[in-house]
Amino acid sequence: MNEKHIPTRLSLSEDETPKFWYNVRADMKAQHEPFLHPGTLKPCTPADLEPVFCKELVKQELDFSTRLIKIPDGLLDFYRATRPSPLIRARFLEKALNTPAEIYYKHEGNNTSGSHKLNSAAAQAYYAKAEGLTSLTTETGAGQWGTALSMACAFFGLDLTVYMVKVSSIQKPYRKAVIETFGAKLVPSPSDTTDVGRSILKNDPDTGGSLGCAISEAIETSVKTDKCRYVLGSVLDHVLLHQSLIGQECKAAFEKYGIKPDIIIGCAGGGSNLGGLISPFIGDKINGKSNTRFIAVEPASCPSLTRGRFAYDFGDTGKTTPLLKMYTLGNGFIPSANHAGGLRYHGMSPIISKLYDDGYIEARAEIQTEVFKAATAFAKVEGILPAPESSHAIKAAIDEAVKCRETGEKKTILFGLTGTGYFDMSAYMSYNDGTMSDKIPTDEDLERGFASLPKIG
Numbered sequence: 001m002n003e004k005h006i007p008t009r010l011s012l013s014e015d016e017t018p019k020f021w022y023n024v025r026a027d028m029k030a031q032h033e034p035f036l037h038p039g040t041l042k043p044c045t046p047a048d049l050e051p052v053f054c055k056e057l058v059k060q061e062l063d064f065s066t067r068l069i070k071i072p073d074g075l076l077d078f079y080r081a082t083r084p085s086p087l088i089r090a091r092f093l094e095k096a097l098n099t100p101a102e103i104y105y106k107h108e109g110n111n112t113s114g115s116h117k118l119n120s121a122a123a124q125a126y127y128a129k130a131e132g133l134t135s136l137t138t139e140t141g142a143g144q145w146g147t148a149l150s151m152a153c154a155f156f157g158l159d160l161t162v163y164m165v166k167v168s169s170i171q172k173p174y175r176k177a178v179i180e181t182f183g184a185k186l187v188p189s190p191s192d193t194t195d196v197g198r199s200i201l202k203n204d205p206d207t208g209g210s211l212g213c214a215i216s217e218a219i220e221t222s223v224k225t226d227k228c229r230y231v232l233g234s235v236l237d238h239v240l241l242h243q244s245l246i247g248q249e250c251k252a253a254f255e256k257y258g259i260k261p262d263i264i265i266g267c268a269g270g271g272s273n274l275g276g277l278i279s280p281f282i283g284d285k286i287n288g289k290s291n292t293r294f295i296a297v298e299p300a301s302c303p304s305l306t307r308g309r310f311a312y313d314f315g316d317t318g319k320t321t322p323l324l325k326m327y328t329l330g331n332g333f334i335p336s337a338n339h340a341g342g343l344r345y346h347g348m349s350p351i352i353s354k355l356y357d358d359g360y361i362e363a364r365a366e367i368q369t370e371v372f373k374a375a376t377a378f379a380k381v382e383g384i385l386p387a388p389e390s391s392h393a394i395k396a397a398i399d400e401a402v403k404c405r406e407t408g409e410k411k412t413i414l415f416g417l418t419g420t421g422y423f424d425m426s427a428y429m430s431y432n433d434g435t436m437s438d439k440i441p442t443d444e445d446l447e448r449g450f451a452s453l454p455k456i457g
């Protein structure tokens with residue numbers, strides 16, 4: 001197709017938007033190892049998971065074979081109001097970089113919660129309500145997941161308690177305010193409201209908390225509360241399933257306009273946006289129908305794919321979750337302060353871990369000053385203030401586009417712009433005034449994390 005006919009915003013009509021989620025496991029040649037019950041070390045059954053998670057989500061979690069899963073009508077109505085998210089050709093960035101590459105980004109920050117997390121939050125709240133539950137618990141690190149879920153719970157009529165990593169709740173008072181405005185209860189973690197919180201505080205009264213610790217508190221509360229379940233915003237297979245909307249919308253729009261991506265890039269914290277963005281395309285790669293490259297970008301301060309071990313580990317510091325085989329830095333690894341709070345997680349989605357281990361995905365780690373340099377360059381020309389997390393993908397997209405300038409190749413690059421950075425202004429301030437630092441864990445730091453891995457077999 002002649003380039004002139006491709007608009008800057010690739011639109012989709014309501015009829016063209018996806019009505020099904022895509023389950024990449026149905027196309028994977030080899031599956032990730034099963035979740036193990038931490039007590040018996042046997043694969044988890046639905047009965048093991050249902051005390052903690054909603055029934056329908058457990059079913060999706062354990063479904064390795066249904067390729068397309070129908071989005072229920074009540075939920076589709078919600079998606080129609082907030083989606084499709086914009087898919088934009090970064091013409092100004094291309095021009096600024098003087099690159100022959102075509103760059104596209106999928107902008108998931110275009111809803112009030114400000115990130116892609118709303119896609120799974122809405123699905124999980126929908127199923128919880130349909131099952132007759134009255135409340136949910138969760139954790140939030142940087143605050144995006146808590147914001148998205150509070151919005152979804154307000155919409156579907158559920159009570160919500162959010163355990164927010166203590167340092168984040170102090171650094172981001174406006175996140176807290178949004179969460180509370182949507183009617184959720186916010187508890188800085190570790191707290192004295194749970195056994196695990198109290199025991200962590202006893203050992204380390206001044207701790208700023210961690211995502212793993214907040215997860216333990218949220219699970220404990222859900223198990224002890226009637227008609228309450230715990231929900232998680234990343235890592236698990238059902239979350240990647242919900243996020244497949246992102247990639248499916250891109251694929252539908254690209255097919256409509258005759259565009260074939262050569263490189264698809266996403267930032268990787270727990271792996272949900274990356275998984276959702278690439279899975280519909282990776283199905284084609286697995287089946288030999290495309291040769292697209294997939295790149296995961298993580299922070300150098302929390303390098304689970306590039307420096308972690310592929311091992312069974314707990315999802316949380318309190319060692320309460322099932323064991324997941326994944327790339328991990330160890331559940332006891334506490335990453336140094338980094339402004340990309342959403343990427344500070346010790347582990348990685350088992351699906352992404354498996355695809356990476358099997359060679360379908362590349363990974364790289366970036367230091368935060370370089371990431372903010374890319375964020376600023378992007379903001380100036382494209383007029384969007386990106387989240388620090390998303391800016392990891394921007395950094396890699398710029399690097400690939402610059403390579404094209406050097407080689408003269410006209411590659412098509414797609415990256416996930418997972419969110420906006422309006423609540424991250426202290427990070428931008430520290431970048432702008434030159435006080436931002438880069439902390440990279442030493443090998444000894446990593447060894448301390450690996451020492452917390454459970455000994456399996």
Ligand SMILES: *Cc1c(COP(=O)(O)O)cnc(C)c1O
Binds near residue numbers: 115268271273342
């Ligand atoms: C949470 C978050 C991420 C990282 O989470 P994934 O599960 O790896 O996608 C990235 N970007 C934004 C804006 C987020 O809120």
